[in-house]
Amino acid sequence: MNSQKIEPAKILLAKNIKPTPIRLKVLETLLSQTHAMRLYDIENILDGVERTSIFRAIKNFEKNNLVHEIDDGSGATKFALCEDRCECNLEDLHVHFFCKICEQTFCLQQLQIPSMELPPEFVVESANFVIKGICANCNT
Amino acid sequence: MNSQKIEPAKILLAKNIKPTPIRLKVLETLLSQTHAMRLYDIENILDGVERTSIFRAIKNFEKNNLVHEIDDGSGATKFALCEDRCECNLEDLHVHFFCKICEQTFCLQQLQIPSMELPPEFVVESANFVIKGICANCNT
DNA sequence: CTTGATTTTGCAACACTGTTGCATCACATT
C-alpha cells in the first residue's frame, strides 16, 4: 500500500542520492510523465517549490546518472530519466524526438545514436541527436 | 579590384535578398569565418551595428535558405552559411561538431544526417545532430 | 522632382531560461 512511496526513495538510494523531500517530489514528477520535462514544467506541477531547488535537484540527478538532458531547440533544456543501468556513456546515448505541434520531447531509447566517421584528429565525447517532426499523438 | 565587393551582393541577389548595407556586412562576416557564429560574435565584429538589425538580417537569410542554424547546446544558437544549392531539405542536413575547448562549431558537410527508423506514425521534418568533443585544432 | 507608400534600421524594453550568493533551516554527530 505504501509501496508507491517507497519506490522513488529506493531509486535515489540506488544512485547514492540522499532522498530529501524535494528530490523525491522531483523524481515522482519525472516518473509521472512519459516525455522529457523542462525545469518550468516541473515547477508548475510542484507548485510552491522553488525553481532553484528543483534546479539543484536536477543537477544532482544528472551528476549521478539518474537523468540526462536534451537540447531540443525549443529554447529550454529538457530532462528525462535514464534507464536503469545507464551510465551516460556514448553507448547509452539515444535519439530524441521533438514534436513541433505538442512541443513534447520523447526518448527513442531503442535508437542508439549512430557513430560517425569524423575528420582526422577529431575526438568524440558526446552527442545530441534530435529529430523534429510530428509525433504519433499529434499525427491524425 | 572591386570584385570583392560585388560578390556578396551577388550571393544575396541569387537568393532574392535585397542587398542592404547591414545584410552585406553580416554576410561578409559569415564569409570571413570557417565556423558557425553566434549573434553575439557577429555583433562584436560589426561594432556599431545593432543586435536587432543583425538578428533580422540573419532571420531573413534563414528564410531564404542562405544560412542554417545550429543548436550546439552552448546556450546560444549558431549560424552558418548554407552550401550553394542548399534548400534546407532533409537531404541537405548535415552533422555538426562542437568543440568543448575552443567552443567553436563546425559544419561537417560531408556527413549527411542518417535517416532513422522511427516508431509508427512519427513523421520526420527536420533534425539536429551535434557531436561534441575536441576538434583537430585543440587536439594537441 | 515631389509625394506617398514600403522597407530598413536604431533604440528601448521585455520575456524566458539558467545560474549564483547568501541567509536560514533541517538534520546528523559528537
Next chain:
DNA sequence: AATGTGATGCAACAGTGTTGCAAAATCAAG
C-alpha cells in the same frame, strides 16, 4: 546541548532572443 554539514528559500543577476515603435532610407508612381 553544541557543532558542523548539507538542503532549501529568497533575491538578484546574466545571457539570449524577441517585439514595438519611431526615425531614416528606399522605392514607386504621379
